[in-house]
Amino acid sequence: MRSTMQDYPLTIGGILRHGTTVHADSEVVTATGDGMRSMSYADLGRRAAKLANALRGLGITGDQRVGTFQWNNTEHLEAYLAVPSMGAVLHTLNIRLFPEQLTYIANHAEDRVVIVDAALVDLLAKVLPTFETVTHVLVAGPDAASVDLGLLRSSGKEVLLYEDLLSEQPDTFDWPDVDERDAAAMCYTSGTTGNPKGVVYSHRSAYLHSMAVGMGVSAGLTWEDRVLPIVPMFHANAWGLAYASLMVGASLVMPDRWLQAEPLVRFMEQARPTVSGAVPTVWNDVLGHLEQHPADLTSLRLVLCGGSAVPVTLQQALERHGIRMIQAWGMTETSPVASVALPPLGAEGERLWLYRGSQGRLLPGVDGRIVADDGQVLPTDGAAVGELEVRGPWVTASYYRDDDPGKFHDGWLRTGDVGTLDELGYIGLTDRAKDVIKSGGEWISSVELENALMGHPDVVEAAVVGIPDEKWQERPLASVVVREGATVTVADLRDYLAERFAKWQLPDAWTFIDAVPRTSVGKFDKKVIRRWYGEGEIDVEQPGH
Numbered sequence: 178m179r180s181t182m183q184d185y186p187l188t189i190g191g192i193l194r195h196g197t198t199v200h201a202d203s204e205v206v207t208a209t210g211d212g213m214r215s216m217s218y219a220d221l222g223r224r225a226a227k228l229a230n231a232l233r234g235l236g237i238t239g240d241q242r243v244g245t246f247q248w249n250n251t252e253h254l255e256a257y258l259a260v261p262s263m264g265a266v267l268h269t270l271n272i273r274l275f276p277e278q279l280t281y282i283a284n285h286a287e288d289r290v291v292i293v294d295a296a297l298v299d300l301l302a303k304v305l306p307t308f309e310t311v312t313h314v315l316v317a318g319p320d321a322a323s324v325d326l327g328l329l330r331s332s333g334k335e336v337l338l339y340e341d342l343l344s345e346q347p348d349t350f351d352w353p354d355v356d357e358r359d360a361a362a363m364c365y366t367s368g369t370t371g372n373p374k375g376v377v378y379s380h381r382s383a384y385l386h387s388m389a390v391g392m393g394v395s396a397g398l399t400w401e402d403r404v405l406p407i408v409p410m411f412h413a414n415a416w417g418l419a420y421a422s423l424m425v426g427a428s429l430v431m432p433d434r435w436l437q438a439e440p441l442v443r444f445m446e447q448a449r450p451t452v453s454g455a456v457p458t459v460w461n462d463v464l465g466h467l468e469q470h471p472a473d474l475t476s477l478r479l480v481l482c483g484g485s486a487v488p489v490t491l492q493q494a495l496e497r498h499g500i501r502m503i504q505a506w507g508m509t510e511t512s513p514v515a516s517v518a519l520p521p522l523g524a525e526g527e528r529l530w531l532y533r534g535s536q537g538r539l540l541p542g543v544d545g546r547i548v549a550d551d552g553q554v555l556p557t558d559g560a561a562v563g564e565l566e567v568r569g570p571w572v573t574a575s576y577y578r579d580d581d582p583g584k585f586h587d588g589w590l591r592t593g594d595v596g597t598l599d600e601l602g603y604i605g606l607t608d609r610a611k612d613v614i615k616s617g618g619e620w621i622s623s624v625e626l627e628n629a630l631m632g633h634p635d636v637v638e639a640a641v642v643g644i645p646d647e648k649w650q651e652r653p654l655a656s657v658v659v660r661e662g663a664t665v666t667v668a669d670l671r672d673y674l675a676e677r678f679a680k681w682q683l684p685d686a687w688t689f690i691d692a693v694p695r696t697s698v699g700k701f702d703k704k705v706i707r708r709w710y711g712e713g714e715i716d717v718e719q720p721g722h
């Protein structure tokens with residue numbers, strides 16, 4: 178029997194319509210450095226219509242790609258809404274990528290128009306001449322009129338001021354009917370190996386993912402919330418927080434380019450967010466700042482944190498400032514949020530922190546399994562270790578114009594993450610497959626060592642990588658950043674770890690560095706450490722040698 182429920186499409190256009198009418202009274206607030214500017218969702222809807230008219234006027238039709246080169250701000254949100262709703266495809270460019278990667282992805286996606294923040298004009302100007310399919314650049318933001326556009330113009334592309342263009346447009350748009358399975362947005366993985374790979378989100382996948390992010394099993398959003406996405410809108414769609422907020426009328430508070438701890442904390446005190454999302458490194462910096470300069474951040478009821486493992490010690494330290502941090506796991510390929518580490522009912526004490534330290538419980542719609550090297554599916558018992566595979570309506574089934582069958586397995590996405598899944602659907606990752614340290618046939622988890630080291634009061638950050646070893650194949654090298662003025666030694670740190678790890682798991686090579694190198698999205702960049710080691714660029718202490 179077929180149901181006769183209406184086949185009403187799940188689209189970004191639907192989110193735009195609902196968010197800017199039913200929730201016309203919510204607002205988007207953007208940091209300006211010394212204050213903030215705000216706009217109601219009603220006005221946001223009118224501006225999205227103006228933008229769609231402007232883009233049509235520039236010749237954007239069908240599923241052509243519109244690139245954005247922007248921080249998290251009102252104008253970026255306008256593009257998030259207007260571009261997919263007019264049937265075109267939003268391509269968020271990661272401003273922190275290397276120039277050659279940006280060139281590759283803009284050409285691979287065949288971007289036509291790029292919207293750029295005035296503050297990022299110089300950065301874009303360096304690569305713009307290599308963007309072969311781009312015809313127009315729109316310069317957005319309150320300072321756009323006072324920025325020197327000479328460099329951009331010398332690229333031969335037509336450069337226009339976003340506000341000038343919008344001011345000429347009607348504030349309604351005849352939004353087309355869009356098939357929910359059509360492309361809405363695309364995002365390239367940061368490409369730690371090889372070329373970046375494009376993931377194409379459909380309207381349906383973005384809609385369902387946003388609903389899941391808004392549910393009580395994730396951020397639990399309502400219009401009483403003020404959501405602060407610190408995670409960039411160019412990194413996996415700011416974890417769905419923008420669309421999820423529009424869907425339920427939560428106001429959005431956008432940090433723009435003020436992402437360092439000091440202005441960020443000031444902005445949080447002013448804008449009073451209730452929910453936020455960012456990678457652990459950002460919160461580590463915020464925490465360091467709070468310890469020197471106490472501030473009242475108790476408006477925050479929930480901080481979602483992920484992108485790399487979130488040490489329990491970081492969560493506990495923030496809890497002492499009245500901030501509850503919950504870990505989430507996901508990847509660009511999974512839209513990204515796939516699991517959230519709210520602990521199970523009744524978990525207390527050590528058991529509670531075990532769950533809070535996990536990568537989280539699978540969201541409804543997302544299936545997970547653990548698979549051995551030989552492809553055999555392992556038990557879901559929290560003990561069997563293998564590669565995590567996932568599937569679901571917001572998990573990609575392929576990459577854009579790039580065959581990579583090795584990443585897919587019988588309809589499941591191979592995540593490249595190694596760990597366990599327990600009977601309650603909690604993921605426990607021990608490593609990324611490429612970072613696992615194989616010593617004498619046994620695996621050593623770099624993540625567990627890092628988390629333990631970062632729990633030492635004198636350690637700010639620590640990254641552990643495998644280095645070649647004649648006898649054991651690989652051994653762990655710990656790169657440690659110590660707190661200013663601390664006098665901690667390798668022997669102290671080894672003793673500290675020895676309380677928690679077997680002797681054979683302890684790093685036998687150590688180096689003290691000024692900062693752990695980061696990738697474009699703020700994760701530890703372990704390949705740089707491996708290179709430093711390989712090229713003899715760091716002083717290494719090997720106490721046992």
Ligand code: ADP
Nearest residue numbers: 366367368483484485486505506507508509609
């Ligand atoms: P990239 O692969 O370029 O780093 P992504 O942002 O898509 O870009 O990264 C996804 C990866 O980030 C996951 O496969 C996983 O290795 C890591 N990751 C994300 N969240 C967590 C988490 N909570 N704990 C550990 N690793 C995480």
